[in-house]
Amino acid sequence: MPGVQLTWLGHASFRIDSPGGKRIYLDPWLANPRCPAGEREPERIDILALTHGHSDHLGESIELGRRYLPRVVAIFELAYWLAGKGVRGADALAMNKGGTVDVDGIRFSMTHAIHSGGLVQEDNSIVYLGEPAGYVVEFENDTTIYFAGDTAVFGDMQILARAFDLDAAVLPIGDNFTMGPRQAAMALELLGVKRCVPAHYGTFPLLRGTPDELRRHAPDVEVLAPEPGETIEL
Numbered sequence: 001m002p003g004v005q006l007t008w009l010g011h012a013s014f015r016i017d018s019p020g021g022k023r024i025y026l027d028p029w030l031a032n033p034r035c036p037a038g039e040r041e042p043e044r045i046d047i048l049a050l051t052h053g054h055s056d057h058l059g060e061s062i063e064l065g066r067r068y069l070p071r072v073v074a075i076f077e078l079a080y081w082l083a084g085k086g087v088r089g090a091d092a093l094a095m096n097k098g099g100t101v102d103v104d105g106i107r108f109s110m111t112h113a114i115h116s117g118g119l120v121q122e123d124n125s126i127v128y129l130g131e132p133a134g135y136v137v138e139f140e141n142d143t144t145i146y147f148a149g150d151t152a153v154f155g156d157m158q159i160l161a162r163a164f165d166l167d168a169a170v171l172p173i174g175d176n177f178t179m180g181p182r183q184a185a186m187a188l189e190l191l192g193v194k195r196c197v198p199a200h201y202g203t204f205p206l207l208r209g210t211p212d213e214l215r216r217h218a219p220d221v222e223v224l225a226p227e228p229g230e231t232i233e234l
Contacts, residue, residue: 003233004143010034010228012057012150012172012200015042020140022046022104025070026147029059034203036229042068047103049073049137051149052117053081053129056203065090073101073108077130078117097133107138111160113151115178136164143167143234146191150200153183157190168224168234169193172200173214174207181209185217195222195234 005017011032016024024047030040045068051057052075065072065087072079072090079094093101100109111134118126134149146160146169160166169191172178178200179187188196198214201207211225226232 003141004139004145005231006145006170006197006226006234007039007231008197008199008226008228009036009039011203012051013059014147014170014199015039016137018106018139019143020105022106024049024106025064027051027057027059027149028061028064029056031060032056032203034228039229044068045070047071047073047106049108049135049147050075050078051113051134051147052115052132053078053119053127054117054132054150055119057150058119058129062087071103073103073135075110075117075130075133077128081127081129097131105140109136109138109164110134111136111146111148112154112156113149114154115150115152136160136166138164145170145234146193148172148187150178152179153187153190155190157187158192161190161192166191166193168195168197170197170199173198173209173211174201174203175209176206181213182217184209184214185221188218188221194220195224197224197226197232197234 007015014026048070076094080091082090113132113134115132117132171184173184
């Protein structure tokens with residue numbers, strides 16, 4: 001069975017092709033300035049996974065959900081909001097932190113994240129879409145990857161190291177809105193993983209953390225930093 005094929009689409013957006021042939025989109029903000037033009041129109045989406053309701057993670061989820069009818073993995077409030085926006089069946093797997101859902105043989109366990117999760121409207125009012133979260137995803141070949149979502153480092157990451165046999169972690173490193181490289185290195189120590197894919201950096205000048213900084217702070221970790229549109233195997 002092949003490995004997990006992970007394609008970075010810029011910012012915090014990923015296309016994931018599972019060993020069993022499922023195509024997953026995580027936080028599909030495909031209009032982000034680093035997403036390659038050829039990646040902005042998906043061929044298919046089997047599973048749509050969302051970490052929280054900020055616009056740079058929600059992205060085009062409403063349009064994509066209506067068009068491709070994927071299985072939706074999201075926290076309760078966000079899942080029901082998407083269903084109310086016409087994403088058919090988005091509430092079928094509505095979940096919360098600590099829970100696990102099995103989607104066609106792929107297990108998504110929702111984890112804590114330290115961040116915020118409201119969607120800013122045109123009049124600057126905010127719609128509450130549930131708390132931010134991350135996921136531990138166990139694929140069909142038992143490869144297990146922690147997708148942290150937007151978060152600061154927090155001590156309970158060590159619980160994830162005890163609860164799961166993690167093969168890799170996808171962590172934000174941009175700073176300002178999430179942890180930067182130094183905190184990400186601390187997170188890797190707590191998680192006990194030796195492979196990391198950085199995300200949520202380089203999109204705007206405020207997101208100043210870099211993979212090279214992470215490498216300096218975590219010299220014993222293999223930092224895999226694909227270019228936007230590049231696919232790596234985990």
